[in-house]
Amino acid sequence: MSASINGSSFALISKEEMAGIALRAACFLLGICGNIAVMVVLLCNFKKENFTLKLMLNLAASDIICLAMLPVWMCNLLLGWNVDDNLCQLVCFISYTSVNASVFVVTLMSVQRYVVVLYRPQWSRLGRRGEFGLLVFLWGLAAALSTSPVSTYGVVIENGTRHLCEQIFRSEEQKLGVLLLETTAGFVIPFGTLLVSYLCLQKKVRAKALMSHQRLATLVTCIVVTFFIFWIPYHIVNVMIMTAPSEPAQSVRRVAYRGPRRVVQGIVYLNSCVNPLLYAFNYRSLRATKPGKEVETPQTSSEFA
Template sequence: FENQNFTLKLIMNIQSNTSSSWDSEIVTEAVLPSVVLGLCFLIGVPGNITVIVVIFRHFKQENFTMKLLLILAASDILCLISLPMWIYELFYGWSFGETSCKLMMYMVFCSLYGSLLMVTLMSVQRYVQVLYSQYWVRLRGTGEKVLLVIVWVVACVFASYSIVLGKVLMDDQIPQCKTNYSSDGQRLAVLLSQTLLGFVIPFSVMVTSYCCLHRKVKQRTFFINQRMKRLVISIVVTFFIFWIPVHVANVAEIFSILLKSSHPAASTKLEKFCSFSENIVGSLSFINSCINPFLYAFASRNLIQRCLHARSHDRIC
């Protein structure tokens, strides 16, 4: 019966409030995140499947950019298909066992890191391929495959802590699949690594690559294409918008740990803020996987048009 407590609380709240004003805690902890996650699932999964179909139909497999888009779409699908289970957990708690909790957390983090690294690699590839094409040519074939394997190995390593720390914990008598830290030091290390490896370093690489590329080739045809400029700007801005809330919450949690002994009152307030915003900011991280197909593939529809033109002349793009 413990798994039903949260649902009963929600039902009683609806029945007892004729003014239809819901309890803010319920709205924040379950309703808003579930709406966001549900929309991400309904839009993101078909969108990414469409990207995969379009790439297989219109692009040759030797195109490294298309390989990146293909793997990005696959990793996004891997992340998004877990959303129904997380939505179920928001209302009923985690009732699938601890092993599935660890595996599901690992799959999500692995796919998120994989998607993140693929986006970062796109920016590096665009920079090197345009300005130092002679070096990129040397990577063709085996070198590109090795690079992709390295990216996935790194993503799997980055996500490995979830296998060790993932655990089913009781939260207000409701089982929740969460990260279980053995100490504040361990918690601090994980949060710092998430912020550095999951935002600061990738975002810095993306911004540096595109800024250097724009500065060095602005007189060339690459950036005369206004659609390409908009796509590049969208990549950086979208990444920032949908990941900064997650890492702001991480930084707040880091400070709550550091201030625990010297400023306990401030630490408690930060802890409450992190607990209050946990589900909301967590759900925002899935939006990026949802809009990736529109951002990288559909926004580059000129590529598809060129491929269709090439196919009409018996060529493969």
Template structure:
């Protein structure tokens, strides 16, 4: 999961040297920060400055960009910790965990809401119109509140621990039953449920797409497909790793040798896989560029037709 950083600071007992997986993770996180942070800042500026404030699609993209910024802004501290050790306070450790998890859940919820909105505004526009601008703002506030609620349990588990010769900001696992419940909830709420909703609404939309003129532009269809594929490609591996740990816990009493091998695989791969999820924050601005281009083109067509407002049905 995007914020699943419980093992991201898993350095060796000698803090002056780094394992190969930690080196790869540090380079990936550095790349994500250098590319994604300024990219999302530019996205926020463009949306606020150049687009109308009554376009709900742009509000959703703005929500995504803000969640990406909140996540990426913490990366320099994690990179330093990977290279050396955690020298900061326990309070900052807890704060960064809840910041990352909140941004992760808000990102997932926003993408999910975007799929629902796209379906309703194209095929049932009058139903969505009943919500109104005020209702849309309330919906976004509820989205971020829910993200904060879902991420709050991690605050109790995040702590600074001593291992080897260094201090590390980790998420303490606790009892096996507790870890199992947490991991299963993260897999369900962070991937299975939102992906099922997204896939269902996009499938229903594409099923009727040829019956409407709205999706006659093949670039828009490619954008929809890209959003889904990006979500699957960049989020699926970390949930597979979480599932590996679930299996390791399940086999702990019945087959200790298999459990040990699974835990070993998880320890080696979790750093790199968790780092890869931050690439989603780098890819999002590229997807926004495609959307902005379509919005500008649509606005120009409407201007030529004498229309004064920008259609928000994207």
């Protein structure tokens, strides 16, 4: 009996959903190993006074939590949701919180790079308590913003046979509110902040042609470009869903765009695989800078000590 149920479940999976499952599997295998390796290296070189290290640890932790949920989502798509219904929203909450935290940490890292280069004395006034408070606020905000989309998830029956943990919009107002908040808080504001940090840092580099600042500018450039590449497809689909024609209540679901959204969600998870390479190797390169070889400002060299 179970074999026939599983076989029918596989038959209901579209090509887009299979592509999304394949992307999730690749992200899980590569991303978990990469982020764990980064955490081990960072913990071995951990310094309490270095806020950059703390941010990288938080980024790796959020990516690991996010990627750890992927097997659950793959089983949901392949076999259906065969566990307690309450776990559906719990898994959603953990996934959304970790993804939001990853985005916010990346944004804070870029802002901190800019402030440290230009206004290090002002940043130093925060102290360890202030920096810890920033991290607590960041995770709290990530959790708070997760409650809106999580409230739209539940277990639904598809084609009369397959149970899925799926997003359901019960009205047009709910659909617009949830997706607009997700796109604004999860992409528009973070990307705008990254872009402003990038432009300000580029201006600083042109004013002072120092190798250390050039490397910082390169890092911020990579941050902005990769963030845009991995997130813009997902939010384009969100906008398509928001502008889709109205449907009756209880059926305002992402049916028409569910396949494409599975794929672009998989692309988002690739960001968690790239983060270890992007930040760890750039950080290592910056720390390898020798004062005797390059002209450095005290502010920049002390930050990476």
